[in-house]
């Protein structure tokens with residue numbers, strides 16, 4: 044194949060040098076970026092025995108013990124002296140500082156950290172101090188014997204938000220206590236202070252409740268787990284391996300204490316009224332009945348079986364919450380409230396009678412009534428509830444805090460109603476989504492949330508007034524666990540994106556700077572390595588995108604890496620990339636089908652894997668098109684979906700353009716009349732998503748976009764039984780015509796057939812990529 048490409052005259056530099064206003068702080072390498080930092084001359088040498096002046100108050104002592112432990116792999120020993128004595132390092136109390144704020148002064152003579160008596164600021168000052176030290180002090184394999192040199196600096200710092208959270212979902216897949224503790228350690232390093240522990244779900248109940256032993260005897264086991272993606276295989280595949288796990292109350296106490304020693308509050312989540320399969324499998328009498336057998340679920344979906352709002356259920360939930368409240372000192376108790384189908388309640392005599400008695404107009408109001416009642420109980424114990432944004436439906440409980448996950452709308456609405464809000468919109472905060480091209484990534488739930496999209500998130504919506512914005516107490520990264528079966532994979536999804544989130548949570552927007560962040564992160568990977576964290580390495584790889592450049596009339600492939608101070612080398616249709624390949628300076632133009640391979644280098648050495656992407660060039664590429672009806676989903680990130688030069692593949696639904704309706708007409712404007720004799724495109728078959736191929740294709744052409752002439756049509760009947768998501772390529776030839784406008788009319792494939800998901804529902808079409816030859 045002949046390849047035509049050239050490098051555009053380079054009149055701009057490839058990588059910005061990161062000359063942000065806070066770039067002068069790059070040498071300090073602190074994540075999250077402190078809000079006030081003044082470089083000073085000189086350095087402090089930490090070696091041998093040092094005195095630390097610290098108050099004997101419990102909170103200050105906690106910080107001292109943490110600090111002492113953090114230096115255990117070094118030759119430094121710390122001797123505690125009273126606050127009145129002169130010391131090498133002083134932990135001072137200054138009650139004029141707000142909660143969690145601190146000052147850190149490092150000079151060549153001594154080190155002083157100050158905070159108010161809550162000592163959280165002391166703890167964060169210690170974290171910043173530790174980040175000023177070489178990351179080798181974290182190397183557990185080898186003792187750090189050298190002097191520890193700490194650059195002189197004055198830091199005045201305080202967090203942007205009081206709520207800085209991360210969620211771990213152990214309901215779907217249990218993770219061992221050791222991984223929970225390790226994660227708490229890592230959260231603490233980046234100054235997060237709320238650990239949202241998602242303890243119950245359809246696939247498992249993970250906390251011992253003494254009053255209801257069957258919750259763990261039955262609810263913490265499942266017989267197997269689906270293989271692969273929830274909507275990928277038909278029928279579902281299973282691994283046949285039993286899975287189980289829960290935390291005893293002693294282990295929970297240990298986790299809570301460990302977190303508290305790191306100034307982290309553990310917020311437990313007990314899901315209700317939905318996501319209750321594991322509880323209902325243990326105690327079926329809590330359901331609406333309806334003759335069902337309840338099981339701990341072995342695949343991932345939203346299930347119709349939910350708690351029935353009867354007195355026995357409330358007795359049960361109050362019994363569970365009483366033990367939970369005793370175990371967790373957290374002011375907040377998360378009660379879920381999301382994804383609760385109303386099917387069972389609609390059929391249940393008790394539920395219908397209850398609605399009548401309470402004057403509830405629909406099942407949404409019944410859910411609201413349910414949450415109100417639970418809130419009253421939790422409030423009676425001196426605590427407040429958090430719920431997912433569905434708790435807005437049917438009316439918010441009076442003191443509820445809303446966790447906004449289906450975008451920011453729920454959070455905006457709750458703030459306007461003067462309720463506290465934690466922003467966790469899926470497209471910015473769900474770090475179980477893909478962070479790199481799904482073509483290379485290990486299986487994730489879907490979506491696409493790269494490092495920079497997390498970093499640039501601002502949790503205060505501009506729609507809100509400053510008074511309303513004040514109700515947004517913070518933001519949180521969520522690591523849902525459907526596809527996360529091991530600690531290693533949990534870490535892969537959480538890191539390094541959690542570090543980007545820490546800066547969203549801590550650093551004032553005027554102090555955030557992506558190029559400064561990636562520079563600091565580049566150094567921080569070393570510390571993550573010493574801490575044994577299996578972080579994703581996409582940071583050191585090339586991400587390839589392609590798009591039609593309208594002003595230059597060429598198709599351009601752009602190569603980017605997050606890693607600063609590097610070179611990108613690339614090849615075309617050659618999988619061997621080296622430092623003698625093409626050096627990337629500007630977007631690469633393509634005029635024919637090609638696969639581009641690329642890798643990141645520094646000082647002549649590769650830093651990460653070779654990545655690649657295929658691009659399809661044809662007469663349609665880059666041309667505009669119109670769809671009637673418009674697509675229901677066109678979730679591409681770059682280019683224009685149907686003609687963007689990037690063919691859709693089965694694993695990534697975002698690449699496909701999805702249509703509903705009996706007939707779809709797609710008219711592509713080729714810009715000028717050209718000879719055409721063939722059209723090619725593909726359908727995606729994914730029955731879980733109601734995606735089925737079309738039943739008929741008709742092609743017509745026009746030179747003026749008004750009068751169309753048919754050039755042929757073809758009916759399709761699919762005699763197939765695929766067992767996994769399948770891409771169906773279609774190629775249709777016709778006698779050559781000259782045309783500017785080409786219209787493809789597609790007849791919908793009809794109802795989803797019996798024996799498949801969603802049988803009897805109207806199917807939808809998913810199409811990509813339209814090609815003309």
Ligand SMILES: [Zn+2]
Nearest residue numbers: 331351391394
């Ligand atoms: Zn019921």
